Amino acid sequence: MKIPSDKRPRIVIIGGGFAGLEVAQKLRNKPFQLVLLDKNNYFNFQPLLYQVATSGLEPNSIAYPLRRVFRSARNIFFRMTEVERITPEDQTVHTSIGPISYDYLVVATGSMPNYFGLDPSKLLPLKSVPQALQLRNHILVEFEKALLANEPEEIHSHTNFVVVGGGPTGVELAGALGEMKNFVLPRDYPELDFSAMNIHLVEGADRVLPPMSQAASARALQYLKELGVEVHLKTLVKEYNGKTIDINGQAIPSRNLIWTAGVKAASLPGLEPAFGKSGRLKVDAYSRLEGFPNIFAIGDVAEMASEEHPKGHPMLAPVAIQQGRLLARNLLRLQRGQQLKPFDYFDKGTMATVGRNRAVADWGKLRLSGFFAWLAWMFVHLFSLVGFRNKLVVLVNWVYNYFTYDKALRLIIKRGKNQEEAFVETPVEAETAG
Amino acid sequence: MKIPSDKRPRIVIIGGGFAGLEVAQKLRNKPFQLVLLDKNNYFNFQPLLYQVATSGLEPNSIAYPLRRVFRSARNIFFRMTEVERITPEDQTVHTSIGPISYDYLVVATGSMPNYFGLDPSKLLPLKSVPQALQLRNHILVEFEKALLANEPEEIHSHTNFVVVGGGPTGVELAGALGEMKNFVLPRDYPELDFSAMNIHLVEGADRVLPPMSQAASARALQYLKELGVEVHLKTLVKEYNGKTIDINGQAIPSRNLIWTAGVKAASLPGLEPAFGKSGRLKVDAYSRLEGFPNIFAIGDVAEMASEEHPKGHPMLAPVAIQQGRLLARNLLRLQRGQQLKPFDYFDKGTMATVGRNRAVADWGKLRLSGFFAWLAWMFVHLFSLVGFRNKLVVLVNWVYNYFTYDKALRLIIKRGKNQEEAFVETPVEAETAG
Numbered sequence: 001m002k003i004p005s006d007k008r009p010r011i012v013i014i015g016g017g018f019a020g021l022e023v024a025q026k027l028r029n030k031p032f033q034l035v036l037l038d039k040n041n042y043f044n045f046q047p048l049l050y051q052v053a054t055s056g057l058e059p060n061s062i063a064y065p066l067r068r069v070f071r072s073a074r075n076i077f078f079r080m081t082e083v084e085r086i087t088p089e090d091q092t093v094h095t096s097i098g099p100i101s102y103d104y105l106v107v108a109t110g111s112m113p114n115y116f117g118l119d120p121s122k123l124l125p126l127k128s129v130p131q132a133l134q135l136r137n138h139i140l141v142e143f144e145k146a147l148l149a150n151e152p153e154e155i156h157s158h159t160n161f162v163v164v165g166g167g168p169t170g171v172e173l174a175g176a177l178g179e180m181k182n183f184v185l186p187r188d189y190p191e192l193d194f195s196a197m198n199i200h201l202v203e204g205a206d207r208v209l210p211p212m213s214q215a216a217s218a219r220a221l222q223y224l225k226e227l228g229v230e231v232h233l234k235t236l237v238k239e240y241n242g243k244t245i246d247i248n249g250q251a252i253p254s255r256n257l258i259w260t261a262g263v264k265a266a267s268l269p270g271l272e273p274a275f276g277k278s279g280r281l282k283v284d285a286y287s288r289l290e291g292f293p294n295i296f297a298i299g300d301v302a303e304m305a306s307e308e309h310p311k312g313h314p315m316l317a318p319v320a321i322q323q324g325r326l327l328a329r330n331l332l333r334l335q336r337g338q339q340l341k342p343f344d345y346f347d348k349g350t351m352a353t354v355g356r357n358r359a360v361a362d363w364g365k366l367r368l369s370g371f372f373a374w375l376a377w378m379f380v381h382l383f384s385l386v387g388f389r390n391k392l393v394v395l396v397n398w399v400y401n402y403f404t405y406d407k408a409l410r411l412i413i414k415r416g417k418n419q420e421e422a423f424v425e426t427p428v429e430a431e432t433a434g
Numbered sequence: 435m436k437i438p439s440d441k442r443p444r445i446v447i448i449g450g451g452f453a454g455l456e457v458a459q460k461l462r463n464k465p466f467q468l469v470l471l472d473k474n475n476y477f478n479f480q481p482l483l484y485q486v487a488t489s490g491l492e493p494n495s496i497a498y499p500l501r502r503v504f505r506s507a508r509n510i511f512f513r514m515t516e517v518e519r520i521t522p523e524d525q526t527v528h529t530s531i532g533p534i535s536y537d538y539l540v541v542a543t544g545s546m547p548n549y550f551g552l553d554p555s556k557l558l559p560l561k562s563v564p565q566a567l568q569l570r571n572h573i574l575v576e577f578e579k580a581l582l583a584n585e586p587e588e589i590h591s592h593t594n595f596v597v598v599g600g601g602p603t604g605v606e607l608a609g610a611l612g613e614m615k616n617f618v619l620p621r622d623y624p625e626l627d628f629s630a631m632n633i634h635l636v637e638g639a640d641r642v643l644p645p646m647s648q649a650a651s652a653r654a655l656q657y658l659k660e661l662g663v664e665v666h667l668k669t670l671v672k673e674y675n676g677k678t679i680d681i682n683g684q685a686i687p688s689r690n691l692i693w694t695a696g697v698k699a700a701s702l703p704g705l706e707p708a709f710g711k712s713g714r715l716k717v718d719a720y721s722r723l724e725g726f727p728n729i730f731a732i733g734d735v736a737e738m739a740s741e742e743h744p745k746g747h748p749m750l751a752p753v754a755i756q757q758g759r760l761l762a763r764n765l766l767r768l769q770r771g772q773q774l775k776p777f778d779y780f781d782k783g784t785m786a787t788v789g790r791n792r793a794v795a796d797w798g799k800l801r802l803s804g805f806f807a808w809l810a811w812m813f814v815h816l817f818s819l820v821g822f823r824n825k826l827v828v829l830v831n832w833v834y835n836y837f838t839y840d841k842a843l844r845l846i847i848k849r850g851k852n853q854e855e856a857f858v859e860t861p862v863e864a865e866t867a868g
Contacts, residue, residue, distance in 0.1 A: 002582060002625075041574065042845045058494045065844040067622040074624070080578045080846070097582050129847055140475065144514045148436060148531050188501040191436075191511070389834045393827055400823045410499040411476045412514070413563055 003077050006033040009103035011331065012093050014083050014268075016043050016066050018317045019299030020108035022324025023331075028073040030332060035100060037093070041066055041080045044129050045385055047317065048394075050169055052132035053139070054176040055184075055407040059129045061393045064386040083109075086270035088292055104294050104331060107271070107281060108324070111263035111300035111315055122242040123259040126169060133413070135258065139177075140412045142256060143189055152196070157253035159197040162245055164237050165260035166203025166210070168352045171220055173258060174201040175354035178227030183405040199229045200254075202247060204236050204261075209360070211314060212350050216360040219369045223354035237261070263315055265301040276303050280312060285342035287327050298323040304343060318348055353377045356402060437511050440467040443537035445765065446527050448517050448702075450477050450500050452751045453733030454542035456758025457765075462507040464766060469534060471527070475500055475514045478563050479819055481751065482828075484603055486566040487573070488610040489618075489841040493563045495827045498820040517543075520704035522726055538728050538765060541705070541715060542758070545697035545734035545749055556676040557693040560603060567847070569692065573611075574846045576690060577623055586630070591687035593631040596679055598671050599694035600637025600644070602786045605654055607692060608635040609788035612661030617839040633663045634688075636681060638670050638695075643794070645748060646784050650794040653803045657788035671695070697749055699735040710737050714746060719776035721761050732757040738777060752782055787811045790836060 008031050013020045016038035024036050044063040051057040070076040081095040092099050113125040124135050139161075146158035163174045177199045186194045201208070201224060207217035208224070208231060224231050232247050237257075245252050265280040274289045276282045280303035282290045287302060289295040299320035303312035313319045323343060330340045349363035351373065359374035361367070368376065378398060385391050401407060442465050447454045450472035458470050478497040485491040504510040515529040526533050547559040558569050573595075580592035597608045611633045620628045635642070635658060641651035642658070642665060658665055666681050671691075679686050699714040708723045710716045714737035716724045721736060723729040733754035737746035747753045757777060764774045783797035785807065793808035795801070802810065812832060819825050835841060 002584070040846065041578070058492045059847060060492045060843045060845060063845050065622070068840075068844065071621050077625070079581070129845075133847070144475065147513070150436070187505050188499070190508070389831070392830055392834070396826055396830060397823070400826070406502075409494045410502065411494060411497050411563075412474065413493060413567070 003033075003035060003079075003100065008033045008075070009335070010035060010101070011104045011106060012037065012100060012102040013106040013108060014038075014093065015108035015110055015299070015301075016040070016078075017046075017108060017110045017299060017320065019110070019320035019324040020106065021066075021069070022321045023106055023108070023298070023328045024070065024073075024076055026325055026328030027075075027331065028070070029075055031335065032075060032331070034073075034076045035102075036066065036070070036076060036078045037081055037083060037095060037100075038066060038078075039080065039082045040129075041078075042129075043069065043386060045381075046127070047168075047384075048381060049126055049129070049132045050173040050176060052129070053126055053135040053173065054180060055136055055140075055409040056176065056401055057394060057397055058409055059133060061390050061397065062385065063129055064390060069386065083268070086268060086295075088270060088295065091294070102294075104296065106327065107268060107289070107295065107297040107301055108299045108320070109266045109268060109301045110320075112266050113259055114262035114264040115259065116262065118237070118240055118259075119242075122240055123257050125259050126173065127263070136409075137412050138256070139180075140410055143185065143192065144412075146192055147189065153253050155192075156196055156198075157243055157255045159192070159194075160200070160252060160254035161198075161256045161258065162200045162202060162237075162247070162252065162254050163258045163260065164202045165262065166201055166205065166208035166231070166233070167260060168209065168350075170201060170203070170258075170260040171208050171224065171352055171354060173260065174199055174224060174229045175227055175358070178224070178229045179355050180407065181228060184407050184410075188410070198252070200247060200252065201229050201231045202235050202237055203231070203233050206234050208233070209352055212352065212360065213362045213367055215367045216350075216352070216362050216369070219360050220352060220354055223358040223360075226358070227355055263300065271295070278303055278312065286330055286340045287323055287343065296327055298327055306343075306345070309345070313345055316350075319345060322346065351377045351380065437467075437469060437513075437534065442467045442509070443769070444469060444535070445538045445540060446471065446534060446536035447540040447542060448472075448527065449542035449544055449733070449735075450474070450512075451480075451542060451544045451733060451754065453544075453754035453758040454540065455500075455503070456755050457540055457542070457732070457762045458504065458507075458510055460759055460762030461509075461765065462504070463509055465769065466509060466765070468507075468510045469536075470500065470504070470510060470512045471515055471517060471529060471534075472500060472512075473514065473516045474563075475512075476563075477503065477820060479815075480561070481602075481818075482815060483560055483563070483566045484607040484610060486563070487560055487569040487607065488614060489570055489574075489843040490610065490835055491828060491831055492843055493567060495824050495831065496819065497563055498824060503820065517702070520702060520729075522704065522729065525728070536728075538730065540761065541702065541723070541729065541731040541735055542733045542754070543700045543702060543735045546700050547693055548696035548698040549693060550696065552671070552674055552693075553676075556674055557691050559693050560607065561697070570843075571846050572690070573614075574844055577619065577626065578846075580626055581623065587687050589626075590630055590632075591677055591689050593626070593628075594634070594686060594688035595632075595690045595692065596634045596636060596671075596681070596686065596688050597692045597694065598636045599696065600635055600639065600642035600665070600667075601694060602643065602784075604635060604637070604692075604694040605642050605658065605786055605788060607694065608633055608658060608663045609661055609792070612658070612663045613789050614841065615662060618841050618844075622844070632686070634681060634686065635663050635665045636669050636671055637665070637667050640668050642667070643786055646786070646794065647796045647801055649801045650784075650786070650796050650803070653794050654786060654788055657792040657794075660792070661789055697734065705729070712737055712746065720764055720774045721757055721777065730761055732761055740777075740779070743779070747779055750784075753779060756780065785811045785814065 010033045012035045042063040048062045081097045084094045142158040149155045281297040283302045287296040300315040351361040353359035357371045359377045360369045361373040444467045446469045476497040482496045515531045518528045576592045583589045715731040717736045721730040734749040785795040787793035791805045793811045794803045795807040
């Protein structure tokens with residue numbers, strides 16, 4: 001793939017998410033050659049994907065071109081490609097654009113939806129920008145279809161939404177759908193009866209937002225009810241035929257099953273021995289892969305057991321960022337022959353927003369909810385975005401949405417009959433590998 | 435398609451572009467029942483599509499949901515559908531979601547690219563939002579591919595761009611590509627040699643911007659040269675194999691042929707007798723279709739001959755808007771038994787922008803160019819956008835682009851291997867027609 005050899009040791013990073021980006025950022029212009037591989041040419045800020053899906057933000061506002069991030073970094077080479085397999089015996093990553101050798105390999109491939117055996121083609125996941133756009137299109141098209149249906153059951157199947165998974169994504173998405181039902185959609189579709197639109201949130205545990213405090217869970221549940229979301233706790237979805245879903249014996253017609261129930265690590269051929277039962281890569285406190293001395297794994301894909309987290313750390317952005325930052329420092333220590341430092345997760349707190357003026361936050365022993373938690377949630381997310389333009393555009397949209405009770409971006413962007421070519425994946429293939 | 439019958443006469447409008455939107459806006463809450471049909475659920479501001487294609491603006495900024503426009507209009511019914519044919523004998527429009535009868539029919543279907551016999555699958559058109567997004571993806575992917583190629587000819591075929599058509603769209607696009615070459619891409623791709631990137635603009639007439647003044651054409655040509663665009667006048671592209679293009683005997687390797695050379699009206703089965711040789715619908719000065727007393731055509735699709743424009747008015751947004759406005763008033767006059775008024779085009783002037791601080795404008799006998807023409811161009815376009823949020827977001831982007839010499843939105847949003855469903859058209863089909 002035409003990357004010049006170099007006397008500096010080469011670190012190949014697979015994945016430009018929170019973890020991979022942090023390693024590369026911290027090793028910018030340091031004595032390594034870095035090769036960053038990602039199947040997309042952008043970093044995306046996953047915590048706000050649900051706002052893209054519900055027409056509140058545009059994908060460009062929460063995504064940022066990776067090449068733009070590393071513009072002034074002369075030691076970083078980015079390649080847009082899919083990794084096919086790894087051959088640790090000759091220290092090579094095999095990709096769709098050819099093989100590349102490494103001195104150190106950092107696996108930061110993140111996680112993907114876990115459908116627990118259900119047919120993915122019937123579910124709507126929300127883990128990537130294309131999925132968020134597809135979900136937006138799907139939601140809007142369902143209302144166009146509802147307008148054309150005659151039978152009540154048929155109409156309800158288009159207007160009922162079932163969100164599976166009561167974690168932050170599920171709660172935030174269900175809340176946003178509740179706001180669309182209350183403030184946005186009735187004005188767009190005066191012909192439809194919105195009392196027939198029901199939003200269900202299904203969670204297997206006995207409360208929503210299980211990783212947060214009891215107080216936060218109770219308050220979030222109250223907010224969801226205020227927005228008209230029906231919450232079903234201790235409930236699992238085991239099958240779905242695409243039209244009707246059984247929730248505790250009640251048959252609910254719905255063509256809209258949004259799946260936020262679980263994630264799993266993406267597998268990576270060649271590293272099989274290091275994958276644990278959970279499907280994540282087992283690493284020690286230095287993010288080193290068991291049995292592979294010069295391979296590291298960080299972020300969602302890594303299962304780093306600790307006293308506090310015997311089954312691995314939670315799959316959260318702050319964990320990924322902190323593991324990336326420490327790994328970058330440890331790689332520098334390794335080069336200098338210094339002793340490595342073990343990972344120690346610093347929990348900055350957890351927040352979730354259900355709707356306007358409705359959010360919950362746990363900061364250590366402090367429990368916050370309501371308007372101030374919501375304001376804090378907005379500022380934390382706004383300042384975490386990459387790029388000044390993105391921050392500004394998101395702020396403009398949020399202020400607009402707040403004062404107009406509107407979500408402005410209700411476009412169904414689709415291929416037309418004579419636009420077969422639009423949106424078709426254009427694969428990047430190697431003309432020559434090297 | 436479940437639209438209640440009504441004592442008011444029903445006007446069916448096909449197409450929610452500049453012309454159709456204007457008719458519907460002007461008949462808002464007037465004594466008609468209006469049914470607006472469009473294959474998309476949004477209006478798009480075509481003059482700025484080229485900025486979407488060159489990563490300067492997001493599609494949401496230049497498009498606006500049609501339902502949002504007509505929120506407070508109780509007499510307007512919108513349906514997202516494709517029109518299949520018209521049967522004037524029983525006053526019915528047949529669509530993908532069923533038939534609908536009309537008292538008056540307004541055809542405002544606009545125009546589509548005219549490829550003059552070339553293979554469309556090898557060309558990159560720029561007439562719709564999906565095409566603009568596809569062009570953006572294409573441009574960015576070509577540079578990723580250039581990075582992987584070894585042979586100079588192969589590299590050049592990825593980095594050379596040929597824009598066919600020297601009208602406003604072609605000139606604006608070629609200028610924007612010139613700016614990307616000069617200011618944006620070299621920073622993103624430090625490994626590539628940008629002296630090897632050539633931008634060609636091919637035009638059949640003896641000057642660019644043929645409908646504008648000689649002075650404007652000359653100045654635009656100068657601006658294009660300053661930005662490094664090679665302009666080929668009196669040149670036609672007659673064949674293209676997808677890899678190499680022959681321009682005046684010179685073989686130029688390029689996989690990027692952007693087609694802005696011509697448009698034609700979209701045909702509409704059932705109205706064949708009214709289509710002229712030019713492929714447009716022949717109408718009189720009241721936009722009435724020859725031979726069809728209660729059918730009207732406005733905008734690009736209509737060929738309204740006048741003394742000044744014997745071959746029909748130019749296919750421009752101001753013509754479409756003015757024809758739509760007059761038709762709305764004439765329909766009201768028709769209801770009141772008043773005499774109709776004939777169309778009289780008021781030419782407000784023409785503008786085109788080549789790049790930052792570089793624009794040309796003809797206002798009657800006034801010829802303006804440079805910074806002030808550019809500023810005027812920006813203000814006119816900004817205030818023509820639909821919606822306050824769109825105006826604000828476009829302004830933020832333009833100010834950002836101006837001061838940073840950047841185009842922020844360089845995302846390649848594509849379907850991944852496991853995201854087959856993303857961006858696939860979700861057809862709206864009638865469960866029941868009626």
